[in-house]
Amino acid sequence: MPSFNEITVAQLGRLIGLPDALAVIDVRTDEDAAADPRLVPGSVRRDWRRTGEWAHGFAGRRVVVLCQRGLKLSQGAAAWARHEGVEAETLEGGFEAWKAAGAPLLRADRLPPRDPAGRTVWVTRHRPKVDRIACPWLIRRFVDPGAVFLFVAPSEVSAVAERFGATPFDVEGVEWSHRGELCTFDVMLREWGLETEALSRLAGVVRGADTARFDLAPQSAGLLAVSLGLSRMHKDDLAQLDAGLAVYDALYRWCRDAVDEAHNWPTPAKGAVAS
Structure with missing residues (x-):
């Protein structure tokens, strides 16, 4: 069961592709992204180290932040985004959970x-x-x-x-x-x-x-x-x-x-x- 401020792979999968879908932000490290450059459909890559610079651009919106395993990088970036007025959640299990579920990945x-x-x-x-x-x-x-x-x-x-x-x-x-x-x-x-x-x-x-x-x-x-x-x-x-x-x-x-x-x-x- 996801914890507070988390969304599951199944829940995110039902939202992607809809006209009012939330924004998906990929903050994986450059090394992790290079190892598997595919993306969760509709997601955008952002540098977790510069969250304070880009987060305000999503103010007033609902977003899901994901990193490789849904731990420190996405948790920290989502918390910072909430400070900027963003309704931010993290993806439970991160990119690895999405991939393990066989969910679609954009090349x-x-x-x-x-x-x-x-x-x-x-x-x-x-x-x-x-x-x-x-x-x-x-x-x-x-x-x-x-x-x-x-x-x-x-x-x-x-x-x-x-x-x-x-x-x-x-x-x-x-x-x-x-x-x-x-x-x-x-x-x-x-x-x-x-x-x-x-x-x-x-x-x-x-x-x-x-x-x-x-x-x-x-x-x-x-x-x-x-x-x-x-x-x-x-x-x-x-x-x-x-x-x-x-x-x-x-x-x-x-x-x-x-x-x-x-x-x-x-x-x-x-x-x-x-x-």
């Missing part, structure tokens, strides 16, 4: 470089529909909550990527794009080691909608319809992205928690025999 070596503010920066074609909303959702919820997305004219994606230090995605001839029958969302899941049951189920829905393969999942046709509708509701790509994030939040919760739930009306009378 940090496959992440693009970050800007001076610590954010990944991405660029793609403007007027997004399916993959170009699904991928930002995945990145914001499981990879980098502060990620920046630039939507530009198709002819300018490459030049903008070079001039602004952005990583291009979902365009031809780049690393983060379609591969065979896989769409960009599939590729990101595979490369980052995020192929959980729920995300893999969602990937099938996205792939079907993005490639007109409605046989892959019955939800794909609906996702395409909603995506096309959003693209006509919003002139601004970032406004469309914000609206689309809510769609994928709902789809993810269905994939994770509600696939066995059915709905019908009117409800059959008790004892009635279905015809």
